[in-house]
Amino acid sequence: MKRKNFIHTLGATTLGALAIRPIFGNAHSLGESEENPSNHASGHATTTPPKSPYILPKTGTSNAPHNEAYWGVIAKNFKRPAGFINLENGYFSHQPQGTLSYHIDAETTINTQTSHFMRTAQTQAIEEARNAFAGFQGLIPDEVAFTRNTTESLNIIIMGTQWQPGDEVIIGDQDYGSMVEAFQQTVARWMVRLKVAEVPVLPNSDAEIIRAYTSMITPRTKMLHLTHMINLTGQLIPVVAITREAKKINPNIFVVVDAAHSLAHTPMDMSELRNAGADAIGGSLHKWLCNPIGAGFLFVKKQNIREIWPLMGDISADRTDIRKFEHQGTRPIQSLQTIAKAIEFHRLLGSASKYNRLIYLKLLWIGNKQALENFGKGMGILNHPTYQANMNAVTDLMNMDSFKLLSPLLPFSRGGAIATAALSGYTPTELANTLMSKFGIFTVGIDHPVIRGVRVTPHLSNSTSDCIALNKAFTSLCVDLIPHLEPVKNK
Ligand SMILES: Cc1ncc(COP(=O)(O)O)c(C=O)c1O
Numbered sequence: 001m002k003r004k005n006f007i008h009t010l011g012a013t014t015l016g017a018l019a020i021r022p023i024f025g026n027a028h029s030l031g032e033s034e035e036n037p038s039n040h041a042s043g044h045a046t047t048t049p050p051k052s053p054y055i056l057p058k059t060g061t062s063n064a065p066h067n068e069a070y071w072g073v074i075a076k077n078f079k080r081p082a083g084f085i086n087l088e089n090g091y092f093s094h095q096p097q098g099t100l101s102y103h104i105d106a107e108t109t110i111n112t113q114t115s116h117f118m119r120t121a122q123t124q125a126i127e128e129a130r131n132a133f134a135g136f137q138g139l140i141p142d143e144v145a146f147t148r149n150t151t152e153s154l155n156i157i158i159m160g161t162q163w164q165p166g167d168e169v170i171i172g173d174q175d176y177g178s179m180v181e182a183f184q185q186t187v188a189r190w191m192v193r194l195k196v197a198e199v200p201v202l203p204n205s206d207a208e209i210i211r212a213y214t215s216m217i218t219p220r221t222k223m224l225h226l227t228h229m230i231n232l233t234g235q236l237i238p239v240v241a242i243t244r245e246a247k248k249i250n251p252n253i254f255v256v257v258d259a260a261h262s263l264a265h266t267p268m269d270m271s272e273l274r275n276a277g278a279d280a281i282g283g284s285l286h287k288w289l290c291n292p293i294g295a296g297f298l299f300v301k302k303q304n305i306r307e308i309w310p311l312m313g314d315i316s317a318d319r320t321d322i323r324k325f326e327h328q329g330t331r332p333i334q335s336l337q338t339i340a341k342a343i344e345f346h347r348l349l350g351s352a353s354k355y356n357r358l359i360y361l362k363l364l365w366i367g368n369k370q371a372l373e374n375f376g377k378g379m380g381i382l383n384h385p386t387y388q389a390n391m392n393a394v395t396d397l398m399n400m401d402s403f404k405l406l407s408p409l410l411p412f413s414r415g416g417a418i419a420t421a422a423l424s425g426y427t428p429t430e431l432a433n434t435l436m437s438k439f440g441i442f443t444v445g446i447d448h449p450v451i452r453g454v455r456v457t458p459h460l461s462n463s464t465s466d467c468i469a470l471n472k473a474f475t476s477l478c479v480d481l482i483p484h485l486e487p488v489k490n491k
Contacts, residue, residue, distance in 0.1 A: 053098030054345055063353045064379060065360035066387045068464060074349065078461035084440045085466045087365075089459035090231060090261070090418055091444075093290045095342070102341045103292045106334035122333055126326075129336040133285075133297060136343045137263075138271030143305075145298045145325040146336055150260040151178045152311070153282025153298035154225075156325050157256050158182040160309040163190035167222040170195045170213060172237075174230045174450055179258060183225070193220075199230070199237065201450065202408050206238040213242050217249045224253050228273070229261035232451040233407040234362075234418025236266060240276040247277045254304070259283035263297075264290075265358070265416050267351035270299060279304050290460075291342040295335045298325055354460070358417035361458035363409075365467040365474075366419060367394035371409050390464055394471040397421070400478040406453045420446055422453035423474070425481055439473040441466075 057063075057073040064070070077096035080086065095103070110117045126146065134141040147153045158179070163186060171183055173196050187194050197212040213224065224246050228239050243255045257278045259270060265288035270281055281299040285291035300308060306320045310327055317324035346354070356379065363371050372391050376382030397403045407419040423431050428445030431454045435441045443454045458467055 090457035147296040149296040165191035
């Protein structure tokens, strides 16, 4: 099944059950056994294909989201921190050991070859990475530049746009702080008018979100900035529909997408955003693609490249050449060389099955029975004894008066791994600190004008027991609150 079909069907139904089920067939595509050692792929040409550097489940093991026989083996690829459960994987992703080894080998090679590598092999290495990434996301290589991260990618666009006083830009009220600052600086520098769309935290429909943005568009709107997956809550906004609608209202609007958290997290390729009319997209490869830190991408539609000034001065590349945005000086090429390896790991899992697993982990710690039932039914695994046992092991936190989920749960296509919750009586920091000190679970407190709670982000290195442990921790905190709510006894 094509990823494209998967997400569209998910969007069309609350669950996309029929779309999800065939994914189970992919389990057999993993050819190696669990015993496959994590060897050090060197990247040098060999006559026989190199062994996969990844630890993979035995052939034929079902990749159903609840199956630890599969996902437990995948988790072994990651080195977990000692002494606590990490459920804050939103900052960046740790890399599978196979990717890390490849990265270290690549760095060792550069460190040995020194400037000979930089002067003779660097350009080819970058171009290979460009081709690999563009192919992975269905993009044209000449529309992809590498940066250090999303922040840099989007700053290239925001700072490089030829603003005129009076131009209008629309952003969202839950956009990432660095982008908001970049736009605020633009306002101060160019007298641009900043308009902030209030994105519903728990929307009832796509239409509500689309309206939040499109109702602000005027003939003066020069740029529309959309955060595909909001980092505060994990909400996925309908970027495709918003972009199409925005362009209908004002065809000159430049749509720029922050895809920091959606790349390689949702099954949607960046090409779908491009095809919908997005003019530029920025993302980080060290988040859900699990590439080493320090690699970002910037997509700019070919016809727009000429008009955007590079952040670092460049006159050697043609004005229409995307490479003009890569004038970064000496940089860690090993992080770019590793991209193909990170893609390999991602493909071994499959976008859709990875996404399903992440959603399942989220549902488990929240414990919502209705959502778990819908999900299990849709995947055809509801009656599996393990699925049932996990469901019985968790408390439905949404039934607890003191617990408030700040992330949309349904339809499932409205999010992924990330979810945020608040507990009455606790500030976000107190709650995160309590989860860590009392239960050894690391999360992050979010104290934002719109969202105040604890953000939880499971990853492939997490087990179902990690999420059950968090559910139990929340349950006990909710129960602990009860004495405070009881009437004071007579003396
Ligand atoms: C929505 C969003 N945009 C941008 C960024 C910035 O990413 P980076 O630090 O890789 O530049 C983040 C980081 O978490 C994010 O969540």
